[in-house]
Amino acid sequence: MTKPMNLNVRVSGRLSEFVAANVGEDGSYENVSEYVRDLIRRDLDRAEREKLEALKAELQRAFAQPDSSYKPFDREEVLARARRRWQG
Numbered sequence: 001m002t003k004p005m006n007l008n009v010r011v012s013g014r015l016s017e018f019v020a021a022n023v024g025e026d027g028s029y030e031n032v033s034e035y036v037r038d039l040i041r042r043d044l045d046r047a048e049r050e051k052l053e054a055l056k057a058e059l060q061r062a063f064a065q066p067d068s069s070y071k072p073f074d075r076e077e078v079l080a081r082a083r084r085r086w087q088g
Helices: 013-022 032-064 075-087
Strands: none
Touching: 013 032
């Protein structure tokens, strides 16, 4: 597990008012830290969903290809290509 990180974020104007409206007695969060952690979790979830959707789209494109577009798997060629890539 990674070491906890302390962040110091300064907001003003509309952003500050928006945060204040979401924190405290009238808001959905008890404190600003809880609010920021939830925003980060939501952004992480969004990023993971985007990656999954991109993978699904790639798989759909691959499976939509005609069978004639597939080449037999050649283990030695794959290994040789990987070796060339890693050797620069």
